[in-house]
Amino acid sequence: MLRTRAGGVTCKNMIQTETQKSVDCPCGCERKVSKLSGQIKMDNSVPYYSAFLMNDGNGPNLWVMLHTGSWEPYKEDCAIIIQSIKEKEGLRSYLSDQNESPWKNQDIEGLHFLSRDEVLAQKGGKEWVFEIHDYFVENQNEVAKFVQ
């Protein structure tokens, strides 16, 4: 079931961060970056998340993968990728395809990475994704500090 901000659902979400590691930057620049993972406890679902806090010298470049469960018409679990770049006006976030992301070489069994077009094709899909994403960015301490 999709929920949208327009539906007026009260947020009682909670973010549980399970791992926080320093890893090689997935872009190949040889910097170390933080990689976080855990879950976001929503009212009706518990998406898992994974995030890379990258900065190749042009400011914060945040990548979040939300592992959301099944998403029609796919029977298998699905994942959605969002990139956020810090600009003068603030943080700008975009849906991203897997092949443009730090997860481009990951083939995870039983997990379908939704393309940007697949998310946009679902009524209310984009709103649902960004409701979770924006909540995560504002309320996960490390991420909120990173994009400030």
Ligand SMILES: [Zn+2]
């Ligand atoms: Zn890099």
